[in-house]
Amino acid sequence: MTFINAIAGNLWGYDTLIIFAAMANSVLFMLTKWKLRQFGAAIYMQNDASLYGKNAEILVKVGIEDVKKIKNARHVVNQLYSVFTNVITIFPLLGLIGTVYALINITGAGGMDNMQDSFMISLTSTFWGMIFAIVYKIADATISPDVERYNNDADRTIAKQED
Numbered sequence: 001m002t003f004i005n006a007i008a009g010n011l012w013g014y015d016t017l018i019i020f021a022a023m024a025n026s027v028l029f030m031l032t033k034w035k036l037r038q039f040g041a042a043i044y045m046q047n048d049a050s051l052y053g054k055n056a057e058i059l060v061k062v063g064i065e066d067v068k069k070i071k072n073a074r075h076v077v078n079q080l081y082s083v084f085t086n087v088i089t090i091f092p093l094l095g096l097i098g099t100v101y102a103l104i105n106i107t108g109a110g111g112m113d114n115m116q117d118s119f120m121i122s123l124t125s126t127f128w129g130m131i132f133a134i135v136y137k138i139a140d141a142t143i144s145p146d147v148e149r150y151n152n153d154a155d156r157t158i159a160k161q162e163d
Contacts, residue, residue, distance in 0.1 A: 039073040095129020
């Protein structure tokens with residue numbers, strides 16, 4: 001119970017920054033998934049709906065406007081995905097900054113109580129940084145194969161138009 005109290009008690013300190021970063025990355029994740037669906041629809045729009053996602057080798061020749069839509073959709077997805085994956089790497093760093101910040105406060109006045117509070121803050125910031133890094137790496141694993149596959153299929157579709 002002490003562990004849960006320590007985690008919950010420090011949420012309104014430095015850990016709030018980590019929580020806000022996590023909420024922002026959740027929005028990025030959902031936006032990336034939404035745009036990824038639109039990207040897939042742009043690539044496969046010329047194909048029979050029964051082929052969608054099943055046989056990416058069967059791609060018909062598309063028009064110039066279709067290629068523009070595909071390129072725009074790919075650009076947006078790749079930008080969002082890049083930001084999402086880069087924010088994931090920030091979480092352990094935020095936890096480390098919180099740890100350093102709290103340990104610096106140990107040297108201040110306040111005696112043993114201040115040292116104990118600072119130590120708990122340092123542990124909770126590290127905890128939240130690692131938890132969110134793990135959660136978002138798992139989320140990344142759910143969309144990265146689709147991002148790669150859609151990029152490959154977009155390249156093949158655009159190449160067919162250029163033939």
